[in-house]
Amino acid sequence: MEGRLNTSGIVSNSKTDPNKILPMRYMWARNHYKDGVANNWTPEEVSMQKDVEQWKDSFSLTQDERHMILWNMGFFATAESLTANNLVLAVYRHVTNPECRQYLLRQAYEEAVHTDTFIYCCDSLGLNPDEIYNMYTTIPSISAKDEFVINLTKSIFDPNFEIKDLKTLQAFLHDLIGYYVIMEGIFFYAGFAMMLALKRQNKMIGIGEQFEYIMRDESIHLAFGCDLINTIKKENPSVWTPEFQADVIELIKKAVKLEAQYAFDACPTGLLGISTQQFVNYVEYIADRRLERIDLPKVYLQENPFPWMSQATDLSKEKNFFESRVTEYRTAGSLEW
Ligand code: FE
Ligand code: MN
Numbered sequence: 001m002e003g004r005l006n007t008s009g010i011v012s013n014s015k016t017d018p019n020k021i022l023p024m025r026y027m028w029a030r031n032h033y034k035d036g037v038a039n040n041w042t043p044e045e046v047s048m049q050k051d052v053e054q055w056k057d058s059f060s061l062t063q064d065e066r067h068m069i070l071w072n073m074g075f076f077a078t079a080e081s082l083t084a085n086n087l088v089l090a091v092y093r094h095v096t097n098p099e100c101r102q103y104l105l106r107q108a109y110e111e112a113v114h115t116d117t118f119i120y121c122c123d124s125l126g127l128n129p130d131e132i133y134n135m136y137t138t139i140p141s142i143s144a145k146d147e148f149v150i151n152l153t154k155s156i157f158d159p160n161f162e163i164k165d166l167k168t169l170q171a172f173l174h175d176l177i178g179y180y181v182i183m184e185g186i187f188f189y190a191g192f193a194m195m196l197a198l199k200r201q202n203k204m205i206g207i208g209e210q211f212e213y214i215m216r217d218e219s220i221h222l223a224f225g226c227d228l229i230n231t232i233k234k235e236n237p238s239v240w241t242p243e244f245q246a247d248v249i250e251l252i253k254k255a256v257k258l259e260a261q262y263a264f265d266a267c268p269t270g271l272l273g274i275s276t277q278q279f280v281n282y283v284e285y286i287a288d289r290r291l292e293r294i295d296l297p298k299v300y301l302q303e304n305p306f307p308w309m310s311q312a313t314d315l316s317k318e319k320n321f322f323e324s325r326v327t328e329y330r331t332a333g334s335l336e337w
Contacts, residue, residue: 001166001167001170001238001239001241002238003166003236003238004165004166005163005164005165005166005169005236006235006236009231009232009235009236010026010095010096010097010100010228010231010232010235011094011095011096011097011163011169011172011232012094012096012162012163012164013096013097016096016097016098017098018096018097018098018101019098020098021098021099021102024098024099025097025099026097026099026100026227026231027099028224028227029097029099029100029102029103029224029227030099030102030103032103032220032223032224032227033099033102033103033106035220036103036106036107036110036217036220037106039213039216039217039220041113041213042113042116043113043116043117043120043121043210044120046206046209046210046213047206048120048121048124048125048206048207049206050205050206051124051125051204051205051206051207052124052125054203054204055125055126055204060203061203061204064267064268064269064271065198065203065271067266067267068194068198068266068267068271069195069198069204069207070127070132070135071135071139071142071191071262071265071266071267072191072194072195072266073118073121073122073127073132073135074131074132074133074135074136074139074142075135075136075142075145075187075191075262075266076114076118076188076191076214077115077118077122077132077133077135077136078133078135078136078146079136079145079146079183079187079188080111080114080115080118081111081115082146082149082150082183083111083179083183083184084108084111084112084115086153086156086175086179087104087107087108087111087179088108089157090153090156090157090175091104091175091176091179092104092108094163094172095228100228103224107221107224110217110221113217114214114217117210117214118132120210121207121210139265140265141258141261141262141264141265141266142262144258144261144262145183145187145255145258145259145262148178148182148254148255148258149178149179149182149183149187152174152175152177152178152182152251153174153175153178153179155171155174156171156172156174156175166236166238166239169232169236169239170239170244172232173229173232173233173239173244176225176228176229176232177229177248177251177294178251179225180221180222180224180225180226180228180229181222181225181226181229181252181290181293181294182251182252182255184218184221184222184225185218185222185225185286185290186252186255186256186259186283186286186287186290187255187258187259187262188215188218189259189282189283189286190259190260190262190263190266190279190280190282190283191211191266192211192214192215192218192309193279193282193306193309194263194266194267194271194279195207195208195211196208196211196212196215196308196309197271197272197274197306198271198272199211199212200272200308201272222290222293226290226293226294229294230294230295233294233295245296248294248296249291249296249297249299252287252290252291252296252299253299255287256283256284256287256300259280259283260280260283263276263279263280263283264276264280267279278305278306281302281303281305282302282304282305282306282309284299284300284302285300285302285303285304285305287299287300288300288301288302
């Protein structure tokens with residue numbers, strides 16, 4: 001890797017006054033902030049009454065569906081906190097640009113809302129919190145995903161870590177790719193698809209609606225993360241070496257394998273006419289979208305098996321979608337897609 005670190009860009013910029021947000025330099029960060037605000041919601045706005053009835057009676061849900069719901073509760077309940085901690089303890093310190101920091105504060109708040117959602121679900125369904133919040137250590141397919149991102153980001157958590165050259169900038173990019181692209185962009189998506197497939201059959205519609213809100217937040221987190229990654233690449237072209245690109249592609253392939261493992265574990269027999277392999281194909285389709293978003297070649301060339309998911313996850317449509325549905329977002333009434 002040749003060259004010196006760009007010290008007048010978006011990260012570790014010693015000339016930036018982090019308290020002076022105007023004039024702005026990176027308008028995309030501002031736009032993501034606005035999109036986040038337009039999607040404001042809280043879990044208590046969504047009624048859980050029908051979910052509670054279905055969860056407590058013995059005929060509404062099959063054993064396999066209950067298993068799938070618990071696995072997703074177990075994964076997301078702790079994944080949201082992992083993401084929030086990484087954001088506040090590792091990412092925020094190094095992203096010195098003020099409009100990006102404003103977005104990061106917004107995202108941190110949204111992660112608190114997501115954490116709250118799983119508290120609300122546990123409370124209303126009467127789930128055993130010890131069981132749910134321990135699943136990230138007791139369920140191998142869940143801990144494998146968490147371990148994977150934690151390992152990618154270890155060096156950043158060292159309190160002495162500073163971005164001082166291209167090598168440390170690469171380590172920082174690893175963290176951003178680990179959390180934004182892999183955790184929020186790939187590891188969340190088998191679960192999103194399963195819970196929304198269930199909702200489409202009128203099962204657990206309260207949780208399903210909360211997952212829709214979370215997924216919309218996450219699609220903005222992902223968009224911000226990719227814009228941040230791409231800006232760092234643009235400002236420091238020499239950091240994006242062919243070796244590093246190959247390394248990132250390998251990481252994403254490994255992540256897709258872990259997500260497939262998780263899908264088969266959470267939903268071994270498929271769900272309401274959808275085979276587990278279709279969930280895996282969906283994850284592959286999503287992974288290609290992530291690769292493209294950071295200018296890497298597609299790997300899977302998979303068709304989208306769930307076009308009904310794309311309304312909420314398709315980043316290119318996101319903008320129009322937000323503009324046309326703003327009133328519904330603000331009032332957070334019933335969500336109809
Ligand atoms: Fe989240
Ligand atoms: Mn997030």
